[in-house]
Amino acid sequence: MSSESIKKIAILGGGTAGWMTACYLDRQFNQAGQRAVDITLIESDDVDIIGVGESTFDSIRGYLQAVGVDESEFMLNTDASLKHGIYFKDWYRGDDEYFHPFEKVQIGDGVNMLHHWVNLHQREMNQHSISEAVGVQYKAAMAAYSPKISSNKDYEAPLPYSYHLDAVLMGRYLRQVSTARGVKHIVAHAEHIELADDGRIQSIISREGERYDADFFVDCTGFAQVLMRALKNTDYVDYRSSLLCDRAVAAQVALPQEEGSGQYNPRPYTSAVAQESGWIWDIDLYRRRGCGYVYSSEFSDEARAEEVLFQYLGKQYSGKQCPNIEPRFLKMRIGRAEKFWHKNCVSIGLSGGFIEPLESTGIVFIDSGVRFLAELLGADPCSKVLSDRYNSMMGSLYDETHNFIELHYILSQRADSAFWRHYRDEVKPSSQLQERLALWREKIPSSIDFSDTLSTFWENSHNFIMYGMNWKHSRMPANLQQLDSGRSIHMLSEMQKIQAKALPHFETHLASLDRIRSRGKRVI
Numbered sequence: 001m002s003s004e005s006i007k008k009i010a011i012l013g014g015g016t017a018g019w020m021t022a023c024y025l026d027r028q029f030n031q032a033g034q035r036a037v038d039i040t041l042i043e044s045d046d047v048d049i050i051g052v053g054e055s056t057f058d059s060i061r062g063y064l065q066a067v068g069v070d071e072s073e074f075m076l077n078t079d080a081s082l083k084h085g086i087y088f089k090d091w092y093r094g095d096d097e098y099f100h101p102f103e104k105v106q107i108g109d110g111v112n113m114l115h116h117w118v119n120l121h122q123r124e125m126n127q128h129s130i131s132e133a134v135g136v137q138y139k140a141a142m143a144a145y146s147p148k149i150s151s152n153k154d155y156e157a158p159l160p161y162s163y164h165l166d167a168v169l170m171g172r173y174l175r176q177v178s179t180a181r182g183v184k185h186i187v188a189h190a191e192h193i194e195l196a197d198d199g200r201i202q203s204i205i206s207r208e209g210e211r212y213d214a215d216f217f218v219d220c221t222g223f224a225q226v227l228m229r230a231l232k233n234t235d236y237v238d239y240r241s242s243l244l245c246d247r248a249v250a251a252q253v254a255l256p257q258e259e260g261s262g263q264y265n266p267r268p269y270t271s272a273v274a275q276e277s278g279w280i281w282d283i284d285l286y287r288r289r290g291c292g293y294v295y296s297s298e299f300s301d302e303a304r305a306e307e308v309l310f311q312y313l314g315k316q317y318s319g320k321q322c323p324n325i326e327p328r329f330l331k332m333r334i335g336r337a338e339k340f341w342h343k344n345c346v347s348i349g350l351s352g353g354f355i356e357p358l359e360s361t362g363i364v365f366i367d368s369g370v371r372f373l374a375e376l377l378g379a380d381p382c383s384k385v386l387s388d389r390y391n392s393m394m395g396s397l398y399d400e401t402h403n404f405i406e407l408h409y410i411l412s413q414r415a416d417s418a419f420w421r422h423y424r425d426e427v428k429p430s431s432q433l434q435e436r437l438a439l440w441r442e443k444i445p446s447s448i449d450f451s452d453t454l455s456t457f458w459e460n461s462h463n464f465i466m467y468g469m470n471w472k473h474s475r476m477p478a479n480l481q482q483l484d485s486g487r488s489i490h491m492l493s494e495m496q497k498i499q500a501k502a503l504p505h506f507e508t509h510l511a512s513l514d515r516i517r518s519r520g521k522r523v524i
């Protein structure tokens with residue numbers, strides 16, 4: 001930043017969003033030992049953090065590299081495991097499965113393997129599901145292999161991956177990193193927000209009467225939106241009519257015991273198992289397991305939600321004693337701010353918006369929010385042109401995620417409960433999704449369908465979800481009409497051979513975690 005730039009930034013809120021923001025801005029603005037920008041994080045010890053985000057998206061590796069932390073240290077301190085993607089169970093008809101990997105579809109003999117697969121799918125000639133057929137990651141995940149091989153260094157791997165982690169530990173870890181580098185940390189409850197004559201925020205006043213001034217403020221106060229409420233910037237884009245899940249009950253349980261003396265090999269994927277009024281996440285960290293039922297309060301009360309979660313856990317432990325569980329109930333506000341950046345303040349994290357965690361997007365929004373901010377923040381903290389750009393980019397990211405999550409429900413054919421029947425009979429896809437679905441009846445989703453937007457989920461992700469849920473085109477897409485089915489059968493069987501050769505090179509997930517952890521240093 002130049003000498004005319006912002007000198008002081010105050011971040012209110014010390015959850016995942018607050019510490020990710022502090023760490024990133026500090027790294028961007030205060031390089032080479034110079035403290036050009038004073039960064040202070042203020043958090044209340046009266047208001048708990050949400051702290052339940054356990055599954056992440058593969059962009060988190062870019063974030064961690066950008067803030068300059070060792071992967072091994074990060075993983076050891078956050079109890080992390082590795083993630084290949086998401087395993088969806090019972091979403092289509094109630095007795096099915098599909099997988100959403102991070103891996104991009106492989107190119108075969110000059111023709112994309114996806115095209116070979118769709119060629120056979122349209123002709124009802126497929127032997128394998130899309131995730132089994134077009135790459136390696138699904139099989140590596142199901143066999144509980146790591147995405148890494150033993151010679152890989154930090155952040156390296158033949159397959160793309162992300163982490164499962166303890167969100168509370170992640171916050172503590174980033175706090176340790178940030179404060180060691182010079183970010184100021186103040187524990188104080190913001191009682192009053194003082195505005196200047198032109199309407200911008202001047203100071204945060206604590207309950208004890210302390211005053212904290214800054215040139216620019218970041219609202220990371222979660223659903224409380226303390227700063228944006230003071231600015232009266234609370235207009236909201238509500239997604240609830242098409243994303244019905246607005247509650248969660250979460251629990252932490254012990255990992256299952258392995259028969260004999262061996263240590264349990266954690267599953268390197270997130271499970272999302274559809275239920276009568278929502279779905280359950282099921283995640284293995286290195287030392288514990290996290291589960292939660294995301295449900296709609298219109299179709300389930302708390303008692304029933306708890307029962308569904310316990311039934312699921314009971315089944316998983318199949319007769320073995322299920323450990324003591326203390327469930328935690330959470331309310332979720334599903335939607336996004338109309339304006340994320342207003343006056344000299346930006347909302348990052350839950351204060352800016354939230355979409356149910358089916359595709360692990362909470363941390364993605366924080367990562368994108370702070371990256372865009374670092375790039376746009378200039379001399380004028382209230383710049384209209386820069387804030388308009390920021391608001392349009394963040395709006396697009398949320399709206400596209402909304403479309404993508406909606407797709408998982410819209411394609412389901414379940415009708416075995418009031419919740420699923422409501423989706424089938426009452427919920428209309430957003431107009432953008434309707435247009436795309438009409439397009440995708442005719443053609444395979446591809447990059448040109450997303451050329452006018454900013455999103456986290458592109459054609460690759462859409463393909464795995466749509467074909468995973470048996471999407472059919474109204475006729476053979478034009479670019480496949482000349483593709484011989486014999487050639488496609490041959491290429492898909494070649495892929496099976498490639499998979500068989502590749503898989504033994506991967507380490508088991510547990511071996512990989514032990515190796516990475518042994519290199520890390522404990523700092524919290």
Ligand SMILES: Cc1cc2nc3c(=O)[nH]c(=O)nc-3n(C[C@H](O)[C@H](O)[C@H](O)COP(=O)(O)OP(=O)(O)OC[C@H]3O[C@@H](n4cnc5c(N)ncnc54)[C@H](O)[C@@H]3O)c2cc1C
Binds near residue numbers: 048053223332357
């Ligand atoms: C059920 C559920 C499951 C989720 N799963 C995932 C997942 O798998 N993956 C993922 O990426 N994300 C997930 N998320 C989202 C993730 O939890 C959030 O994105 C993340 O926790 C960010 O929260 P936050 O920091 O914005 O807010 P919070 O954690 O709510 O933190 C708010 C902070 O503001 C402070 N504060 C509030 N009021 C004041 C005040 N007056 N003065 C001072 N400080 C104040 C609090 O003390 C706290 O420090 C999930 C969320 C939910 C609800």
